[in-house]
Amino acid sequence: MISNKFVYSIMAGLIALFLIVLMVLPNLGVEAKNDEFSxxxxxxxxxxxxxxxxxxxxxxxxxxxxxxxxxxxxxxxxxxxxxxxxxxxxxxxxxxxxxxxxxxxxxxxxxxxxxxxxxxxxxxxxxxxxxxxxxxxxxxxxxxxxxxxxxxxxxxxxxxxxxxxxxxxxxxxxxxxxxxAVDETFLAKNYGSNDGFLYKPDGTGSDLKYISSDIDDYSGLNPKTNESNLDQSNILDMIDVINNGGDIEEYIDVDNMLRYFATTTALVSMDSYQGMMKHNYYLYEEDGKFSIIPWDYNMAFGGFSMGGMGDMGDRPMPEGMENMDMSKLMEGGEMQLPEGQELPEGIKGGNMLDAMTNEEIMTDEAINFDIYNPVQSTTLEDRPLLNALLENEEYLAKYEKYLEEVSTKYFTEENVSKITREVSATILTYVKADPSKFTTTEQFLAGVSGENSLAAFAGARSESILKQLSGELVIDSKSAEEDPQVDHNTEPKESPPIQSTQDDSGQSEKSEGMKPPEGFDPENMPEGMDLPEGFDPSKMPDGMGQGQMGDSGENVDPVSSMKSLALTLGSLLILLLAIFGVKKFNRRGFR
Known part of the structure; x- marks a missing residue:
C-alpha cells in the first residue's frame, strides 16, 4: 500500500518545483526582453x-x-x-x-x-x-x-x-x-507596456488649450496608438483640468513633466511646446496619467528664433501662420503663404537654408532666457500645461530644484565639453569626408571647443540659471509684460532650499507588492504539507505576465510576458493535479 507519507512527499516535491519555476520566471522574462530589444x-x-x-x-x-x-x-x-x-x-x-x-x-x-x-x-x-x-x-x-x-x-x-x-x-x-522612433517598441521597452495612448501633437489643439468636449475639434493631437479606442482616453479630461482647474495629479505625471520642462528650458529648445510651433513632443497616457517624451532637438541651444530662423527674435509668425503645419507651406518647391502675408525678414525668398545654418549661439537672448517665463513668441497662458505647473508653488519649487540639478550636474561646461570631445573623436573623420554636410568642418570643430562651443554655451547658460534662481539676475521679459498673470520676475526672490541629490520620483517605479497566483491559498495546504523554508507568498511577482517591473528593475516586454504566463499556467496545472491526487488518496483511505 502507498502510505500518506510517500504521497505527501511526492506532492510536496511537485509544489516545490512549481514554486521554484515561478520564482525563476522573472529572470526568464528579462532574458527575453534583452533579446527583444537588443x-x-x-x-x-x-x-x-x-x-x-x-x-x-x-x-x-x-x-x-x-x-x-x-x-x-x-x-x-x-x-x-x-x-x-x-x-x-x-x-x-x-x-x-x-x-x-x-x-x-x-x-x-x-x-x-x-x-x-x-x-x-x-x-x-x-x-x-x-x-x-x-x-x-x-x-x-x-x-x-x-x-x-x-x-x-x-x-x-x-x-x-x-x-x-x-x-x-x-x-x-x-x-x-x-x-x-517613439512607437510601440519604444513604449514597451521604457514603460513595460504599450497598451496606453500615444499622441504626437502638432497643429490644432497641440497647445493643449481647451476648445470643446469633442475630440474631433483637436485635429492636431495626432494619436499614434489605440486610434480606434480614443473614447477610453483621458486626453480631454487632462486638457480640461489644466485649463479650467482641478486635480492635475489625477491626469499628469507631474514629476516627469517638471523634469522635462526644466531640461528643455535649460537647453533653450524653443522648437517645442514652449515655442510658437507648439510641437516636437509626445504625450503617453498610461493608466490614465500622461507623461511627456522628448523629441527633436537640432534647434536647441537657442537655435530656433534666437539666431536661427533668420534671427526672428521675439517676433511672432505672420498673422494667419501661427497654427499652420510648416510642411504644408511648400507646394511645387515654392513657399505658399496666406494671401497678403510675408515671411519675416531674413528668410524671405523661400530659402531658409542659409539663414538656418549661419548661427551664433552665444547670444544674450539665449543665454539669459527667462526660466520663470520659459516661452517664446507666445505666453504662458497660451501654453496651459506649463502654466498649470508653474503657477503651483509646490511644483514651481520642484521645477527650480530640477533646474538647479541640470545646471550643476549635467549641463555644465565641463560635462558638455567631455561629451562633445568624445563625439568629435568618434565622428571627425566622417565629418571631414561628408559630401553633403550643410556647413564646414571648421564650424563643427568650433562647436567642440572655444568661445562659441556648445560647452561654452552650457557654462554661460547654467551660470545664468543659477543667478536667476538666487534672485541675483532678474529678466525683464517682454512676454511677461504682455501676460499679467506672469509675475515671477517683478522683483528679486529668495529661492527655497535646493536639494543637491536626485530623488527617485522620476524613475520607473518597482512593484510595491508581490502576490501569489489567483486561487492559490497557502492556508489550505493538504495536511502534512508545508511550503519550502524561507518561502514568503507575499513576495511572489505581482501581475505576472502583465509587463510590469519586477524586483530586478527590468521591464518585461509583452512577448516574454506571454511566455511567462504559459509557463505559470502549466506549473499551476501541475499543482492542482497534485492537490487533487492527495484528496483522492485521502478519500480512498490508503495507508
Whole structure:
C-alpha cells in the first residue's frame, strides 16, 4: 500500500518545483526582453559610427529626390554593419527642415527607414523604425545628441541615438544622427507596456488649450496608438483640468513633466511646446496619467528664433501662420503663404537654408532666457500645461530644484565639453569626408571647443540659471509684460532650499507588492504539507505576465510576458493535479 507519507512527499516535491519555476520566471522574462530589444547594442553604439547602406531602385530614389515633400515610401533593402535586411521602406521626413532643403540646392534629406512597413513581423533586433536625421540648422552637428544625453541624465525616457554613416546605392549620402522612433517598441521597452495612448501633437489643439468636449475639434493631437479606442482616453479630461482647474495629479505625471520642462528650458529648445510651433513632443497616457517624451532637438541651444530662423527674435509668425503645419507651406518647391502675408525678414525668398545654418549661439537672448517665463513668441497662458505647473508653488519649487540639478550636474561646461570631445573623436573623420554636410568642418570643430562651443554655451547658460534662481539676475521679459498673470520676475526672490541629490520620483517605479497566483491559498495546504523554508507568498511577482517591473528593475516586454504566463499556467496545472491526487488518496483511505 502507498502510505500518506510517500504521497505527501511526492506532492510536496511537485509544489516545490512549481514554486521554484515561478520564482525563476522573472529572470526568464528579462532574458527575453534583452533579446527583444537588443537593437540598443546592435545598432545604437555611441562609441562608434554605424554604417547604413541603402539599396533602392534608381528610379524610385530619383522620385524621392524630385518629390521630397510627398514623403512617399519606396521599397529598398538596408545593410547595417554588414547585416542585410530586405523588403524595407524608405522615405524623406521632416517639417521645416524638409521644406527648407526641398527649396534649396541640397539633397541632404532626413530619412525614415520602416522595417515592418511591408511585413509587420519584420524588425531589426526588435526595432521597427529608424530615423536618420540630417542635423539641419546645426553647424555643430551635436545639438540633438547632447540634448538627448541631458534628457537621459534627468531620468526621462529618451529615444536611443548614435551617429550613422549612410550610403545610397554605393554612393556616400552623409553622416546622420540615427534616432529610435517613439512607437510601440519604444513604449514597451521604457514603460513595460504599450497598451496606453500615444499622441504626437502638432497643429490644432497641440497647445493643449481647451476648445470643446469633442475630440474631433483637436485635429492636431495626432494619436499614434489605440486610434480606434480614443473614447477610453483621458486626453480631454487632462486638457480640461489644466485649463479650467482641478486635480492635475489625477491626469499628469507631474514629476516627469517638471523634469522635462526644466531640461528643455535649460537647453533653450524653443522648437517645442514652449515655442510658437507648439510641437516636437509626445504625450503617453498610461493608466490614465500622461507623461511627456522628448523629441527633436537640432534647434536647441537657442537655435530656433534666437539666431536661427533668420534671427526672428521675439517676433511672432505672420498673422494667419501661427497654427499652420510648416510642411504644408511648400507646394511645387515654392513657399505658399496666406494671401497678403510675408515671411519675416531674413528668410524671405523661400530659402531658409542659409539663414538656418549661419548661427551664433552665444547670444544674450539665449543665454539669459527667462526660466520663470520659459516661452517664446507666445505666453504662458497660451501654453496651459506649463502654466498649470508653474503657477503651483509646490511644483514651481520642484521645477527650480530640477533646474538647479541640470545646471550643476549635467549641463555644465565641463560635462558638455567631455561629451562633445568624445563625439568629435568618434565622428571627425566622417565629418571631414561628408559630401553633403550643410556647413564646414571648421564650424563643427568650433562647436567642440572655444568661445562659441556648445560647452561654452552650457557654462554661460547654467551660470545664468543659477543667478536667476538666487534672485541675483532678474529678466525683464517682454512676454511677461504682455501676460499679467506672469509675475515671477517683478522683483528679486529668495529661492527655497535646493536639494543637491536626485530623488527617485522620476524613475520607473518597482512593484510595491508581490502576490501569489489567483486561487492559490497557502492556508489550505493538504495536511502534512508545508511550503519550502524561507518561502514568503507575499513576495511572489505581482501581475505576472502583465509587463510590469519586477524586483530586478527590468521591464518585461509583452512577448516574454506571454511566455511567462504559459509557463505559470502549466506549473499551476501541475499543482492542482497534485492537490487533487492527495484528496483522492485521502478519500480512498490508503495507508
Amino acid at each position: 537593437y540598443e547594442t546592435k545598432l545604437f553604439n555611441e562609441k562608434k559610427v554605424t554604417t547604413v547602406d541603402i539599396e533602392i531602385n534608381e528610379e524610385d530614389w530619383a522620385d524621392i529626390l524630385k518629390n521630397p515633400n510627398k514623403e512617399e515610401y519606396k521599397e529598398a533593402s538596408v545593410t547595417i554593419n554588414g547585416e542585410r535586411i530586405g523588403n524595407v521602406a524608405v522615405r524623406t521626413k521632416g517639417n521645416s527642415s524638409l521644406m527648407s532643403v526641398a527649396n534649396s540646392d541640397s539633397n541632404r534629406y532626413s530619412l525614415k527607414i520602416d522595417f515592418d512597413h511591408y511585413d509587420n513581423t519584420q524588425s531589426f533586433y526588435g526595432l521597427k523604425k529608424l530615423n536618420l536625421n540630417n542635423n539641419f540648422s546645426d553647424t555643430t552637428q551635436m545639438k540633438e545628441y547632447v540634448s538627448y544625453e541631458m534628457m537621459e541624465s534627468m531620468g526621462l525616457a529618451t529615444p536611443d541615438h548614435s551617429y550613422m554613416n549612410v550610403t545610397v546605392n554605393g554612393e556616400d549620402y552623409g553622416l546622420m544622427l540615427g534616432v529610435e
